[in-house]
Amino acid sequence: MDVEVKNMFLETLWQMILRPRCSMCERFAAGAFCLDCHHQLESCRLSTPIIWVDHKPLLAWGRYQGPLKQALAHLKYDRRPQVGQFLGQKLGVAWLDVKSDRRDLVVVPIPLHHQRERARGYNQSALLAESFCHVTGLALAINRLVRVRDTAAQFSLSPRERFTNVAQAFRLGAYFNSSVCRKSVVLVDDIYTTGATIHSAAETLSQAGIQIYGIAVVAKA
Ligand SMILES: [Zn+2]
Structure with missing residues (x-):
């Protein structure tokens, strides 16, 4: 595998590992919850x-x-x-x-x-x-x-x-x-x-x- 492609692959893999998942549904999320689950939580407010x-x-x-x-x-x-x-x-x-x-x-x-x-x-x-x-x-x-x-x-x-x-x-x-x-x-x-x-x-x-x-x-x- 080309070194550059290999580095990109490793970087993508690393980002996937580091990227947080929604605490409720396990989908990738920017914070503790994905947008869907965040909206559902807000409905309990x-x-x-x-x-x-x-x-x-x-x-x-x-x-x-x-x-x-x-x-x-x-x-x-x-x-x-x-x-x-x-x-x-x-x-x-x-x-x-x-x-x-x-x-x-x-x-x-x-x-x-x-x-x-x-x-x-x-x-x-x-x-x-x-x-x-x-x-x-x-x-x-x-x-x-x-x-x-x-x-x-x-x-x-x-x-x-x-x-x-x-x-x-x-x-x-x-x-x-x-x-x-x-x-x-x-x-x-x-x-x-x-x-x-x-x-x-x-x-x-x-x-x-x-x-x-x-x-x-x-x-x-
Ligand atoms: Zn979620």
Whole structure:
């Protein structure tokens, strides 16, 4: 084979290997999703993204259904961190649309138990929070909360059992110092169903005198 042709062939092959694939349908894509899947995800977006829970604003980017449910499953179970980066950016833009006036907040992702995080390869909420902070300019406060119990998966439990399952599942991390304590917190998570996990985390922070300003999640069931 001619050297030039061989180089072109190798270059094309290299580009094909490097070119990212859509996290949903595996077709070649410029980003985390191809245009088709991106449009399908957008169809899950909530037109009214803010609701009030315990007198606090809860921002949810989309409805937990169809393509968004599938995308979050890929993020959690198929090692696709790019999905977290993508959805964290979406959540950040949605926050700026409705809550851009507060700059003095710290963003705390809901932690996983360390054994689960090791098995998964990352904490999906931390990935979401990282991109969320990149877009909003808010301070990221990672590892400020620690999950002390590896709780059973919530989806198999009744609403009442969910609250019992995650009660006292968190404690303050060692790095929650006094300068951070003075700032109110935005809790970030992937899914909001009954609110049991968020409630437990918020209670741990509140007991330490840390104010919860609001909650931001990618999907609301
Ligand atoms: Zn696709």
